[in-house]
Amino acid sequence: MTEREMLEHDLREAVAAERIVPYFQPIVSLSDRRLLGFEILARWAYPERGFVPPAEFIPLADDLGLLDSLLDQLMRTAFAAAQDWPHHLFLGFNVSPTQLHDRGLAARVEQAAADHDFSTTRVHIEVTESAFIDDLARSNEIIQMLLELGCVVAMDDFGTGYSSLTWLSSLPFSKLKIDAQFVRAMTDHRQSRKIVSAVIGLGRSLGLAVVAEGVERVSEAEMLRQLGCELAQGFLFSPPVPASEVPTLLAADAARPEADAQQPRLPMSAELRAFQLSEIYKSDLTAIAFTDPGGTVMKSSAAFDSLMDAHARDVTGRRIGEFIPVTRETLAELRALDLMGYSSPAFEETTARGALVLIVIRPVKDEDRELLGFSIVCADITHRGLSPSVPPVAEMQTGTGQVDTGWSWQLDGKGLVVDVDDPDTPDRQQHTALGVGWMDYVHPEDVQGALGAWAEAVATGKTYDVKLRLHNGDGRYEWHRMRTSPEFGVDGAVISWHGRCERIVSALQEPLQHEVLDALSFSFDYGAGLQWIAAADGTLTRLSAALKDGWSGRRQALGTTTRDAHRVRLYEYLPAVDLIGVRHRYEFLLGAAEPFELSYEVFTTDGETAVACCRAVPRRQADGAVTAWHGAFTIVTAGPV
Structure with a gap:
């Protein structure tokens, strides 16, 4: 009997005896390291050889037609183990392209979950890009059935296998996983970094969650976060562990300082x-x-x-x-x-x-x-502001601005440019930027706000995310959104910055702006929206009836009345939970003198919290100077005011 024949025999026995067990590898949020879920990985302890690499026995199981039985075993065992874990955690299971031909797949997932009282909305199905899908219509049908159950369907190991872009354009994936080989190489090789950045941008443009696999170093996690990747897994956070060790991970996640600092919510019956x-x-x-x-x-x-x-x-x-x-x-x-x-x-x-x-x-x-x-x-x-029942925020959405694909850059610890990668700028012009302090490109009126936010990022390590005007090299300034975070050395000093810059294309032209403001004025008297007008410095001068009446009780509880509106700013009238943080963002947006959108958590009339989304446009005089602000609120997570 050949070695392969022996392995086939032993694999059949292992599957029949359920000796292949699930291991759990955490998937975390890169912004705060909180635990979101686990990928389930098959582990087979061979009596003589120890653990058999999955890359060796999974393809063999596929050839032998054993993957369905193996998946069923892994689901049942994992669902049973996770019954007492927090119910927001998801479990991700790998499925080969050949299994997407089975119309019974969704029913098997549903049955396994139901047998252990596990919600299918917490099930993520990861399709490995290990083989060619020869029947996209059948695969699409199977994925639609999984989506019917509320499952999330992901493309695993993106870029390493067959027809990645064809899959993305033909199949309704909602998550994309970047293969570990690109992640491990990106800090040392510029081409790999560009590939990772492009995949993240592709995922976000398609509305897909993006997960980076194989993260092993802090520098990799930081670069991914700066490139806009939100989720990750790898040995930096935890290796795959058996179910018996997961409670330790859960306890560590629950003990995070961020969890302790969260504001408690008053329960409602x-x-x-x-x-x-x-x-x-x-x-x-x-x-x-x-x-x-x-x-x-x-x-x-x-x-x-x-x-x-x-x-x-x-x-x-x-x-x-x-x-x-x-x-x-x-x-x-x-x-x-x-x-x-x-x-x-x-x-x-x-x-x-x-x-x-x-x-x-x-x-x-x-x-x-x-x-x-x-x-x-x-x-x-339909009538866009001509009906009293239409909230003006619908019109004001056009003033939030759109961003293009942007470009990447890197600074040293002193803020000097060491690398620029802008596809829309000639190489010679990019070269002239090297060694120059990036603040030299900022519009003089924006320098103070930019420096303040920069200092805050250095002091706290938080993401630097601002809108400002940058010199474009031909005598003009253009609005950009800049996002980056400092990378610290072992001594605590900033050693570099890796970031993204996106040009902001304003979608609000002056005629439309006046049309919007006219609609706002009309609905102030007749509409039911939460609308306001503020002076150029941001202090409120006028409130709609709905905003006055709906929040008057809350204002009295805070020791003020609606008559105080002209002496406060909007984040004080609709009280912000994070007053200091919102104030900083509000003042910076006012300084930009462009239409803006600001979302923040507020205290509601019943003492709980909700998210208020504020959109505003400036009223200008002939020379372009801002004379007033017109805006409206939408309370997006609360009951009626």
Whole structure:
């Protein structure tokens, strides 16, 4: 019997006897190292040889048709082990392309999860790029069935196998994993760094969560974070461990200082929450619907039914995509954004009945952060500000600006440019920037704010993320978003900066700006929005009735009244939880004198917290100087004010 034949025989026996066991490797957030979930890796302890490398026995199991049995065993064992773990943690399982031909795959995942009371919304399926998918239509069908269950589907080992871009363009993945070989080489080889940066940019542009595999060094984690990667796994955080060692990892994660510093939330009773939700769905003012993780409408308000020109009994139980252009792929992308820690963007679509609506979709989770479904809020903007019921924030979205793909750069510890990689700038011009202090390129009016934020980043190690004007080399200044973090040496001194710069393309032209402001003025008197006007220095001068009346009780609790509005700034009137941090961002945005968007956590009227999204545009005089600010709030995670 040959060595391969012996290995085949022993592998069959090991699978039959369930001797191949799951090991758990943590996947963490790079921003704060918090634990998000685990990738499940198969481990086989061979009696004579010790652990057999997965790269040796997994392809053999595929050839022998054993992968389905192996996957079932790993799922059952992992689900059983994770029953008492925090319910926000996900488990990721590897599936080969050949397994995507099996129409029973989704049913097997669902059954294994149900047998152990494990939510399928916590299951991530990672498709390894180890073989060619010869039937994309069949694979797409299987993935759609997994998405129906609320699973997240990822492309594993991106760039190492077959037809990566074809897969991405044809199959509805919601997560992308960068292979370890690129990650390990990127700190030493510029080409690898460019590849990693390009993959991260590709993932984010497609709305995919991006995970870097094989992170072993702090320098790799920092560079990934600076390039915009949000998630990672590797020996730097933990090697794969058996289930018996996971509680130690969970205890360490729970003991993180960040967890201790979080503000406690006052619990609401289930009855009160149910009452509030019931009242919202009875409303003929708020167009809101709730779907399950797969996109089936479970509940809708009277206003939503009216906007969709349908009766309630004709909405419940149907796909949300039958009313507005929201697909399962859209929900998967929003899941990915949520996984990366980003807020879901608002977007405009046309309903099946022809109405133009502004749509905001938010994941809904329980106390354990387990996904329950999606909340979908719509506003009719068909007449764009001519109707008193239309919130002006819909118009003001055009003033937030758009960014291009950007470019990378590196500074030394003193802030001198040592590397620039801008595809839109000639090499000769890039070369002249080397050795120059980067502050020399900043617009004089922006230097003070830029230096203040820079000093804060050095002192705290936090990400430097600002909007400012940079000299473009031909006598003009252009708005950019700059994002970087300092890299510290063993002595605590800053040794380098790796960052990204993105040109901001303003989408708000002057005629449209005046149209928006006219709509704002109209709806101040007749609308129900949370609107405000401030002087050039940011102090409030006028509030809409809804903003005055809705928050008056909270203002009195803080010892002030609505009459104080003209003496405070908006983050004081709608009190910010992080007052100092929001004040710094607010003042910098005012100094930029451009339309802006500012989201921050506020104390609500019932003493809890919510996220307020503020958008504002400047009113200018003939010489371009700002004379006033017009803005509006959207409370995105709270009940009615």
